[in-house]
Amino acid sequence: MKEYDSIVIGSGIGGLVAAGRLVNAGYKVLVLEKNHVAGGYLQSFKRRGFTFDSCVDCFSGLDKDGPIRSVLDGLGITEEIETIRLDPIRLSLYPDFRVTVHADLDNYIEELSSLFPGEVSGLRAFFSVVRAIYSDIKDWSDNLIGTSTQNKMPLNIVKYGKTTYATLLDSHISDPLLKSVLSDRCPFYGLPPSKVGAVSMTALIMSYFSSGAYRVKGGNGRLADILVDGIRNKGSEVRFNTEVIEIITEKNRAVAIKIDEATEFRADHIISNIDYRTTASMLLKSSGGKERSAKREVLFEPSSSFFILYIGGKVDLSSFTGASSIGVFPSNDMEYNFKRESYFSPDASIGITIPTMLDSSMAPTGMHSIAAHEMVDYSFASSWKEVKPELMKRTLRKLEKIIPGISSGAVHIEAATPETLKRYTGNTNGAAYGWTQVPELRQVTTSTTNLYFAGHWEGTGGGVVAAAYSGLKAAKEIEASTRGGTY
Numbered sequence: 001m002k003e004y005d006s007i008v009i010g011s012g013i014g015g016l017v018a019a020g021r022l023v024n025a026g027y028k029v030l031v032l033e034k035n036h037v038a039g040g041y042l043q044s045f046k047r048r049g050f051t052f053d054s055c056v057d058c059f060s061g062l063d064k065d066g067p068i069r070s071v072l073d074g075l076g077i078t079e080e081i082e083t084i085r086l087d088p089i090r091l092s093l094y095p096d097f098r099v100t101v102h103a104d105l106d107n108y109i110e111e112l113s114s115l116f117p118g119e120v121s122g123l124r125a126f127f128s129v130v131r132a133i134y135s136d137i138k139d140w141s142d143n144l145i146g147t148s149t150q151n152k153m154p155l156n157i158v159k160y161g162k163t164t165y166a167t168l169l170d171s172h173i174s175d176p177l178l179k180s181v182l183s184d185r186c187p188f189y190g191l192p193p194s195k196v197g198a199v200s201m202t203a204l205i206m207s208y209f210s211s212g213a214y215r216v217k218g219g220n221g222r223l224a225d226i227l228v229d230g231i232r233n234k235g236s237e238v239r240f241n242t243e244v245i246e247i248i249t250e251k252n253r254a255v256a257i258k259i260d261e262a263t264e265f266r267a268d269h270i271i272s273n274i275d276y277r278t279t280a281s282m283l284l285k286s287s288g289g290k291e292r293s294a295k296r297e298v299l300f301e302p303s304s305s306f307f308i309l310y311i312g313g314k315v316d317l318s319s320f321t322g323a324s325s326i327g328v329f330p331s332n333d334m335e336y337n338f339k340r341e342s343y344f345s346p347d348a349s350i351g352i353t354i355p356t357m358l359d360s361s362m363a364p365t366g367m368h369s370i371a372a373h374e375m376v377d378y379s380f381a382s383s384w385k386e387v388k389p390e391l392m393k394r395t396l397r398k399l400e401k402i403i404p405g406i407s408s409g410a411v412h413i414e415a416a417t418p419e420t421l422k423r424y425t426g427n428t429n430g431a432a433y434g435w436t437q438v439p440e441l442r443q444v445t446t447s448t449t450n451l452y453f454a455g456h457w458e459g460t461g462g463g464v465v466a467a468a469y470s471g472l473k474a475a476k477e478i479e480a481s482t483r484g485g486t487y
C-alpha cells in the first residue's frame with residue numbers, strides 16, 4: 001500500500017531541497033539516507049571541541065532570492081540558522097604577489113587592473129562577457145525551477161556551451177599570469193582551464209559575486225540538519241541508517257524502493273539523489289537489462305576527488321588578514337596543478353579553509369579549525385589506507401611553509417581520502433562534483449517514468465547551489481505531473 005507521495009533516495013543537499021519543496025507544496029515525503037546524518041558532502045563533524053566542515057568551503061543560494069533560501073522560507077526555518085557572508089570570498093597566494101577576491105566584483109576587477117595595468121580593457125571585456133553568460137545561466141536555472149518564463153535555451157549558453165574556459169580567457173586576456181589568476185577556482189572542479197567548460201566556470205565564479213558566498217555558523221552541516229527538522233516538522237519523514245538497495249519498476253514505471261529483501265516502500269514518485277551509476281545499475285537490474293537510458297547515459301567521467309587534512313589547534317593566521325578561504329599557488333603555471341605528477345608535490349596548489357576566522361564557535365577559545373584540500377584523482381593510489389599516513393605528513397609539511405608553526409600548534413589532525421569520500425557518500429571514486437565539468441554537460445534522462453534525479457549527477461552542474469537547483473527542478477516536475485502544471 002502506498003504511504004508516501006514521493007520517496008527521495010539520499011539526503012545530500014539536492015535531495016533535501018527536493019524534499020523540502022515537495023513538503024511545502026503539501027506532499028508527504030519519505031527521505032532515506034544510508035548514513036546516520038543528512039547532508040552527504042555538506043556535513044560537519046566534531047572532534048575535541050573543534051567543528052570541521054567535512055568538505056564544503058562555501059556556497060551560494062542562501063541570499064534572499066536564493067534557491068536554498070526559498071525552501072527554508074517555505075519550511076519556516078530560515079531563522080534557525082545564522083549565515084556568514086564571506087568578504088573577501090578568497091585570498092589567492094602566488095609566489096610573488098597575492099590577490100584578494102573581493103565580494104564586490106567591481107572591487108575585484110579594480111584590484112586585478114592595478115596588478116595588471118596592461119590588461120584593463122581585456123579585463124573589462126572578459127567580465128562583460130562573463131556577466132552576460134551568468135545572466136543567461138540564471139535565467140535558464142530559474143526556468144528549470146519554474147520561477148522564470150525563459151523557455152528557450154539562452155543565447156550565451158548556446159554560444160559558449162561548447163567552449164572551454166581557456167578559450168574564453170584567450171579571447172580577452174593576453175598575460176599568461178593573469179589567465180592563471182582568473183583560473184584560481186579551477187581546482188574546485190579538478191579540471192584545468194583547457195578542459196573545464198566556460199559555462200561551468202562562469203557559474204562557479206559568478207554565483208559568489210552575484211548571490212554571495214556563504215557559510216553556516218556552527219558548521220555547514222547545520223543547514224542539512226535544520227532542513228531535516230523542517231521536513232519532519234511538516235509531517236514528512238527522514239530515516240537515517242537506511243540504505244536503498246533496489247528501485248522497483250513495473251511496466252517501465254518506478255513504483256517502490258527496497259531497503260532489504262523484506263521491506264519496500266511505495267510512492268507515486270521516486271527521486272534519486274545518489275550517484276548516477278548506482279541508480280542506473282538499480283534500473284538495469286529491475287528492468288531486466290532493458291532500461292535504455294541507464295545504459296546510454298554513462299557518458300562522462302566522474303569529476304576528480306580530494307584528499308583533505310583537518311587540523312585543529314593554535315596557529316598564527318595574521319598574515320591572511322581576515323580571509324577564511326585561501327588558495328595557494330606555488331607555481332604560476334595553472335595547468336601544472338592538474339598533472340598527475342603534481343599531486344602532493346610542494347609546487348602544486350592547495351586550498352585552505354579556516355571557518356574560525358569568521359566563526360569562533362567552531363573551535364575552543366583562541367584556536368582554529370582548518371581544512372586543507374589537495375585535489376587528486378582516486379586512481380592516484382591503489383590502497384588509500386596504506387598511503388594515507390605518508391600523505392598526511394606531506395600535506396602537513398606543505399602547510400608548515402604557508403602557516404609556520406601549524407604542526408607544533410596542532411591539537412587534532414586527521415584526514416579523509418577519496419576512498420573516505422566514496423565510502424561516505426557513495427559517489428563514484430569520491431567524485432567531488434558529480435560528472436567532470438567539461439563543455440556540453442547535459443542533464444541525464446531516463447526511460448523509466450515517475451523517476452527523477454536531484455544532485456550533482458543530474459547535469460545542472462556540480463556544487464551545492466547546482467545540486468539545490470536540480471532538487472527544485474525534480475520537485476517542480478513532480479508538481480507539474482500531478483497537478484497539471486505547465487512545466
Ligand SMILES: Cc1cc2nc3c(=O)[nH]c(=O)nc-3n(C[C@H](O)[C@H](O)[C@H](O)COP(=O)(O)OP(=O)(O)OC[C@H]3O[C@@H](n4cnc5c(N)ncnc54)[C@H](O)[C@@H]3O)c2cc1C
Binds near residue numbers: 306425
Ligand atoms: C572536498 C570537497 C569540497 C567541496 N567544496 C565545495 C564548495 O566549497 N562549494 C560548493 O558549492 N560545492 C563544493 N563541493 C561539491 C558539493 O559538496 C557537491 O557537489 C554537493 O554537495 C553534492 O550534493 P548532492 O545533493 O549531489 O549529494 P551528495 O552530497 O553526493 O550526497 C548524496 C547522499 O546520498 C546518500 N546515499 C548514497 N547512496 C545511498 C543509498 N543507496 N541509499 C540511501 N542513501 C544513499 C549518501 O550517504 C549522501 O548522504 C565540494 C565537494 C568536495 C568533495
